[in-house]
Amino acid sequence: MEILVVLEHNNQTIHRMSWEAIAAGQSLGKDLDLSTAILIMGSDVSTLTEETATKDVDEVLIAEHPLLETYTADGYARTLAQVVESEQPTYVILGHTYMVRDFLPKVCAILKRPLLGDNISYHIKDSRPVFIKQIFMGKLLAEVLPQGNQPYLITFQSAAFQSDSVRRGTGAAIRNLSITLTNEIIKTRSEDPFLETTIDVDLSSADIIISVGRGIGKKENIHLVKELAEVMGAQIACSRPVVDAGWLPPYHQVGSSGQTVSPKLYFALGISGAIQHLVGMKGANNVIVINKDPNAPFFEIADYGTVGNILEIIPKLTEAIKKG
Numbered sequence: 564m565e566i567l568v569v570l571e572h573n574n575q576t577i578h579r580m581s582w583e584a585i586a587a588g589q590s591l592g593k594d595l596d597l598s599t600a601i602l603i604m605g606s607d608v609s610t611l612t613e614e615t616a617t618k619d620v621d622e623v624l625i626a627e628h629p630l631l632e633t634y635t636a637d638g639y640a641r642t643l644a645q646v647v648e649s650e651q652p653t654y655v656i657l658g659h660t661y662m663v664r665d666f667l668p669k670v671c672a673i674l675k676r677p678l679l680g681d682n683i684s685y686h687i688k689d690s691r692p693v694f695i696k697q698i699f700m701g702k703l704l705a706e707v708l709p710q711g712n713q714p715y716l717i718t719f720q721s722a723a724f725q726s727d728s729v730r731r732g733t734g735a736a737i738r739n740l741s742i743t744l745t746n747e748i749i750k751t752r753s754e755d756p757f758l759e760t761t762i763d764v765d766l767s768s769a770d771i772i773i774s775v776g777r778g779i780g781k782k783e784n785i786h787l788v789k790e791l792a793e794v795m796g797a798q799i800a801c802s803r804p805v806v807d808a809g810w811l812p813p814y815h816q817v818g819s820s821g822q823t824v825s826p827k828l829y830f831a832l833g834i835s836g837a838i839q840h841l842v843g844m845k846g847a848n849n850v851i852v853i854n855k856d857p858n859a860p861f862f863e864i865a866d867y868g869t870v871g872n873i874l875e876i877i878p879k880l881t882e883a884i885k886k887g
């Protein structure tokens with residue numbers, strides 16, 4: 564196998580960005596005519612194996628071990644390093660998730676290979692992939708051509724590929740790998756995950772996001788957005804000034820220093836459209852912008868736009884949706 568996609572999962576659920584990584588692996592495999600495998604690390608991964616083996620990949624590799632029952636950076640890093648050393652893939656592809664950011668640098672250190680992280684796409688030049696990543700807060704794009712010996716360890720930013728573009732296959736081969744792990748190598752153990760972001764704000768998997776900017780004026784007006792979100796079954800997001808002003812908690816922030824989202828529908832209400840905000844939501848399928856300034860940059864990427872006062876429009880929209 565020449566392309567190895569590493570799966571991230573939690574409680575038998577595959578991370579959305581792992582589906583995107585599989586889409587990236589399939590795309591690269593097709594463009595370069597390379598074989599592709601998915602690696603699953605864990606302690607009881609039979610359900611995940613069944614689910615992934617239906618996809619258009621050559622193999623699903625299983626690295627099961629009791630010490631991988633719960634995630635540890637040491638356990639995952641040692642396991643992936645062993646798999647890479649034994650399988651010798653050319654490209655190792657992962658989603659640029661928090662977990663991957665935690666353990667992948669250890670893998671790079673063990674293998675003495677650099678990390679080509681946080682790419683947004685790639686193109687083929689002279690039969691080789693050139694990876695594209697944003698630099699200077701998204702103001703410039705850099706082209707990165709992997710040099711030196713393989714493997715090349717690559718991560719892709721959220722929404723770089725569409726999870727629903729993963730191709731189904733005719734049944735991938737399943738292969739169990741032998742992994743050596745001992746208690747001594749597990750030096751850190753993670754606490755339980757923070758519950759804060761899972762209580763009522765799960766922006767990463769939201770289909771509809773209503774995002775509000777400084778144009779909302781003051782904290783007392785935020786209830787207008789909450790009412791609209793409620794009737795639409797949407798999650799609430801915001802730009803950074805809204806967080807800085809204390810109008811919404813930080814985990815609602817979208818952008819380069821906030822969350823990256825890829826909903827089906829993104830409402831941008833009273834947000835100017837600064838690049839630091841746009842890099843966090845550019846994966847949205849449809850964008851609706853309401854802003855009183857017809858020259859607001861957000862209109863340039865809007866699918867639909869309305870010039871007007873959100874303080875007047877939001878309550879009317881809420882009422883209209885309520886009436887059905």
Ligand SMILES: Cc1cc2nc3c(=O)[nH]c(=O)nc-3n(C[C@H](O)[C@H](O)[C@H](O)COP(=O)(O)OP(=O)(O)OC[C@H]3O[C@@H](n4cnc5c(N)ncnc54)[C@H](O)[C@@H]3O)c2cc1C
Nearest residue numbers: 776777778802803818819820821833834835840855856873
């Ligand atoms: C290092 C760094 C990191 C950053 N990270 C982020 C980030 O992660 N996320 C982020 O969002 N920003 C981030 N920023 C800030 C970013 O540069 C912008 O300042 C910010 O996105 C602007 O937010 P805004 O559009 O809500 O506010 P503004 O730029 O003040 O725009 C407000 C908009 O609302 C409109 N408006 C005003 N009143 C109304 C009304 N009544 N009805 C309709 N429209 C109205 C105005 O026309 C204007 O377009 C970062 C900046 C830096 C330097």
